Amino acid sequence: xxxxxxxxxxxxxxxxxxxxxxxxxxxxxxxxxxxxxxxxxxxxxxxxxxxxxxxxxxxxxxxxxxxxxxxxxxxxxxxxxxxxxxxxxxxxxxxxxxxxxxxxxxxxxxxxxxxxxxxxxxxxxxxxxxxxxxxxxxxxxxxxxxxxxxxxxxxxxxxxxxxxxxxxxxxxxxxxxxxxxxxxxxxxxxxxxxxxxxxxxxxxxxxxxxxxxxxxxxxxxxxxxxxxxxxxxxxxxxxxxxxxxxxxxxxxxxxxxxxxxxxxxxxxxxxxxxxxxxxxxxxxxxxxxxxxxxxxxxxxxxxxxxxxxxxxxxxxxxxxxxxxxxxxxxxxxxxxxxxxxxxxxxxxxxxxxxxxxxxxxxxxxxxxxxxxxxxxxxxxxxxxxxxxxxxxxxxxxxxxxxxxxxxxxxxxxxxxxxxxxxxxxxxxxxxxxxxxxxxxxxxxxxxxxxxxxxxxxxxxxxxxxxxxxxxxxxxxxxxxxxxxxxxxxxxxxxxxxxxxxxxxxxxxxxxxxxxxxxxxxxxxxxxxxxxxxxxxxxxxxxxxxxxxxxxxxxxxx
Amino acid sequence: xxxxxxxxxxxxxxxxxxxxxxxxxxxxxxxxxxxxxxxxxxxxxxxxxxxxxxxxxxxxxxxxxxxxxxxxxxxxxxxxxxxxxxxxxxxxxxxxxxxxxxxxxxxxxxxxxxxxxxxxxxxxxxxxxxxxxxxx
Numbered sequence: 001x002x003x004x005x006x007x008x009x010x011x012x013x014x015x016x017x018x019x020x021x022x023x024x025x026x027x028x029x030x031x032x033x034x035x036x037x038x039x040x041x042x043x044x045x046x047x048x049x050x051x052x053x054x055x056x057x058x059x060x061x062x063x064x065x066x067x068x069x070x071x072x073x074x075x076x077x078x079x080x081x082x083x084x085x086x087x088x089x090x091x092x093x094x095x096x097x098x099x100x101x102x103x104x105x106x107x108x109x110x111x112x113x114x115x116x117x118x119x120x121x122x123x124x125x126x127x128x129x130x131x132x133x134x135x136x137x138x139x140x141x142x143x144x145x146x147x148x149x150x151x152x153x154x155x156x157x158x159x160x161x162x163x164x165x166x167x168x169x170x171x172x173x174x175x176x177x178x179x180x181x182x183x184x185x186x187x188x189x190x191x192x193x194x195x196x197x198x199x200x201x202x203x204x205x206x207x208x209x210x211x212x213x214x215x216x217x218x219x220x221x222x223x224x225x226x227x228x229x230x231x232x233x234x235x236x237x238x239x240x241x242x243x244x245x246x247x248x249x250x251x252x253x254x255x256x257x258x259x260x261x262x263x264x265x266x267x268x269x270x271x272x273x274x275x276x277x278x279x280x281x282x283x284x285x286x287x288x289x290x291x292x293x294x295x296x297x298x299x300x301x302x303x304x305x306x307x308x309x310x311x312x313x314x315x316x317x318x319x320x321x322x323x324x325x326x327x328x329x330x331x332x333x334x335x336x337x338x339x340x341x342x343x344x345x346x347x348x349x350x351x352x353x354x355x356x357x358x359x360x361x362x363x364x365x366x367x368x369x370x371x372x373x374x375x376x377x378x379x380x381x382x383x384x385x386x387x388x389x390x391x392x393x394x395x396x397x398x399x400x401x402x403x404x405x406x407x408x409x410x411x412x413x414x415x416x417x418x419x420x421x422x423x424x425x426x427x428x429x430x431x432x433x434x435x436x437x438x439x440x441x442x443x444x445x446x447x448x449x450x451x452x453x454x455x456x457x458x459x460x461x462x463x464x465x466x467x468x469x470x471x472x473x474x475x476x477x478x479x480x481x482x483x484x485x486x487x488x489x490x491x492x493x494x495x496x497x498x499x500x501x502x503x504x505x506x507x508x509x510x511x512x513x514x515x516x517x518x519x520x521x522x523x524x525x526x527x528x529x530x531x532x533x534x535x536x537x538x539x540x541x542x543x544x545x546x547x548x549x550x551x552x553x554x555x556x557x
Numbered sequence: 558x559x560x561x562x563x564x565x566x567x568x569x570x571x572x573x574x575x576x577x578x579x580x581x582x583x584x585x586x587x588x589x590x591x592x593x594x595x596x597x598x599x600x601x602x603x604x605x606x607x608x609x610x611x612x613x614x615x616x617x618x619x620x621x622x623x624x625x626x627x628x629x630x631x632x633x634x635x636x637x638x639x640x641x642x643x644x645x646x647x648x649x650x651x652x653x654x655x656x657x658x659x660x661x662x663x664x665x666x667x668x669x670x671x672x673x674x675x676x677x678x679x680x681x682x683x684x685x686x687x688x689x690x691x692x693x
Contacts, residue, residue: 078649085654093670094660098653102660114649135636142602144674199676207671210660334600344639362646 065266065296066273067232068224071239072217073249074193074257075118081192081216082109082152089255093209101214103147108342113364115190115216116159118248120348120369122218123160123188125242125376130366132348134159136190136340141333144208145195153219155337158189159346165222166378167238169231170393178392183235184223193217212256218249224263224273228296229289236260236288241377241399253285262292265309266299274299275309279323281316291316295323380405388412388419397427403441404431410448417455425455429469433476445479446472454483464543467492495542504542505550508534519555527551587619 077087085098100107123130135157138150163185171177195213197206220239226232240258243249251258260283265276279295282288294316299309314323349355351367381395398405408426415422430451434444454475458468467487474486487493495501509516512533519526527548534547594611598604605611657670666673 079647079651079653084647084650084652086651092657094657094672095670096654097657097660099656099660100653102663104663110647111644112649113646116646140600144672197674198671201676204676205666205668206674206676207668208674209671334596336600339636341637341639344637344642344644346644361648362643364646 062269063266063300064269065227065264065299066224066276067226067228067292067296068263068276069222069226069232069236070261070263071220071222071236072193072259072261073122073220073239073243073251075115075216075218076247076249077112077114077118077216079112079114080214081112081115081190083107083214084110085214087215088211091211093207094211096211097213101147101210103149109152109340111343111346112216113361116346116348116364117369118216118246119159119188119190119218120364120366121246121373122220122243122248123163124366124370124373125246126160126163126165126185126188126220128160128163128185128188130160130348131157132350132353132366133157134346134348136343136346137337138340140336140338143194143197144206145197145210145213147195147210147213151192151194152340152343153191154189156339158187159348160188161186163188165235165239165242167231167235168392168396169234170396176391176393178396181231181235183225183231186221186223188221189219191217191219224265229292232262232292233285233289237285237400238377245374245377245380247374253283256283259283260288262295264292264295264299266296266303274303275311277309277311277323278313279316280313280326284318287316287318290321291323294321298323388423390419390423394423394427397431401431401441407441407444407448411452411455414449414452415455415459417459421459422455425451429472433472445477446475450475450483457483457487461494461543462496463487463492463494464541467494467541491539491541493541495538501538501542501546502550502554504537505534505547505554508537509551509554516555587615587622589615589618 074087075081079085080087080098080101083098083100085101086096088096098107100109120130134154136152137155139153139155140150142149164182165185166180166182168178168180171179193212193215195208195210197208199206222235226235236258240251240253243251243258249257253259262279262282263276264279265274267274277295277299279291282291295314302309310325313326315326316323348364348366351365354363354365377399381392381399384390384395384398385392398408404426407430408422411422411426412419430444430446433446434441451472454468454471457463457471458465463471470490470492471483471486474490475481475483481489508530512530515526515530515533519530530551531544531547534551535542535544538547589611594605594614605614661667661670661672664672
């Protein structure tokens with residue numbers, strides 16, 4: 001039960017929902033159900049692929065999935081949320097721990113201003129309403145990496161509520177159609193991170209490192225407006241880009257700076273929402289969509305087999321590619337929320353309500369932060385489309401690949417070539433080579449200057465585009481040489497000598513009178529044959545369009 | 558206010574914060590069910606130790622219930638005596654940490670600068686293995 005079944009994802013899903021509330025927006029007819037039903041034939045119910053338009057069973061045959069997300073982003077700050085110990089990824093165990101972090105008696109929380117600003121900026125970027133008064137609470141549970149026995153969070157009144165996150169999914173055969181979607185943001189709250197547990201099953205013990213305990217987190221709660229793994233993954237990616245643009249979090253999933261929990265349920269359209277499960281431990285961008293789709297599929301199959309879904313917490317097992325229940329049969333957790341007695345309410349101000357003569361270090365002005373917000377990814381993409389006339393999906397790709405936008409802009413700086421040409425070369429040729437060898441932009445053997453020079457040669461018509469591709473390949477293979485060097489080494493320059501070319505055209509026509517006769521008779525393909533012959537004679541060093549012009553001129557004279 | 562106390566009128570608590578007491582002590586007898594006591598013990602890792610402790614708890618809950626005699630219509634609950642204080646904002650500087658050796662001295666067991674804890678969560682004896690006590 002693995003990959004083939006998972007691939008149904010969104011296109012099929014959209015078909016399902018198209019009949020309910022979306023209308024014929026995508027103009028899709030009934031799917032052929034070609035995915036795997038043909039091969040699987042009349043196998044058991046569990047094997048049946050999701051989209052089964054041909055064989056309605058028990059009346060309705062459609063399922064709708066509902067996905068909500070809880071995203072924890074580590075705040076990018078020097079010190080922790082309530083203490084002055086350092087925030088750093090790799091450090092000797094327990095070296096970045098203060099007395100408060102270790103929960104020694106007599107210590108008190110002291111709120112970090114930078115974390116509050118990060119929360120407000122994130123809330124503003126996500127169109128949230130910022131609560132001028134927010135409160136801190138304690139969430140109690142026992143675990144060895146939570147020394148205090150409780151986590152300070154904001155359960156009753158978080159710092160920001162009711163926002164929205166806009167993202168775009170690419171659909172269609174070539175993923176060229178861009179559909180804009182929105183997911184509502186329920187709230188954003190400040191909370192503490194816990195320490196790290198290293199499980200040593202061999203010796204039946206757990207090793208605890210509290211370096212991470214007390215680091216500031218932003219919990220962003222997304223309403224269940226998403227319906228499949230791809231939408232969820234795209235929304236998370238967009239949130240990542242926003243957080244990185246704001247500088248509030250580095251949002252690097254590999255380093256644990258961004259963690260996602262998904263709440264997933266399925267139901268028949270028109271019926272109430274189903275029982276949901278929570279899937280934790282989705283810490284890889286690559287597996288996020290897979291895990292969610294797997295869980296959706298699992299729930300559908302379970303229900304179609306007459307089983308029921310338990311309201312439980314599951315974990316995604318990367319090796320097996322499936323979700324497994326997390327034990328803990330102690331029943332539903334009771335977190336016994338109480339107000340945090342050591343912290344007064346957090347008050348924020350705007351320009352209108354700012355108290356006169358207040359210490360600027362002690363007050364936070366929402367309006368001031370709003371003015372200082374850096375450019376958001378959606379604005380950057382819009383600018384690219386306006387400035388360079390590129391398609392929206394191109395701007396999406398440029399921002400999605402780490403470092404690609406910078407690469408593109410550096411090439412643009414040094415080249416006279418048209419933006420459309422540069423875009424095409426960067427997104428198709430350059431990115432294609434990177435993907436083939438699984439390299440990041442930073443690992444590219446071709447520098448922006450090299451590509452810029454190559455495009456200049458192409459623009460000046462010093463080389464043909466076929467030759468340019470060859471030069472690029474050579475640039476990729478041998479890092480050191482410049483495009484000009486490669487062109488002269490491999491003798492790829494276009495013939496600049498008009499007279500010599502004319503003579504060649506003449507000579508070729510004399511050598512192949514048959515083709516010339518065909519041409520005069522009106523055979524359209526003859527001209528291409530002639531062009532081909534001339535090109536061969538020039539050792540591919542002539543531009544086909546120029547050859548064509550020349551031949552036509554000579555033929556008509 | 559105290560005149561009302563005699564009548565023992567039970568009002569539904571205001572707002573989202575349902576007091577635990579309203580669930581625990583049943584309105585008529587003020588007894589706290591055994592399942593509730595066991596649930597509490599697991600949550601708080603407190604051993605009630607026997608029927609006397611439970612009786613004391615029931616009396617405490619009944620005592621606290623007398624708060625309901627106060628008319629709090631339209632009055633915001635007081636959640637913290639600090640509610641009028643200013644929340645101090647600290648600058649984002651690193652001023653603490655680097656005391657691993659000191660902190661590790663607090664731990665019973667240590668492995669290479671890590672605290673050592675039992676595996677998974679703290680395990681409790683199974684519910685049916687505990688000494689049964691009766692609520693007489």
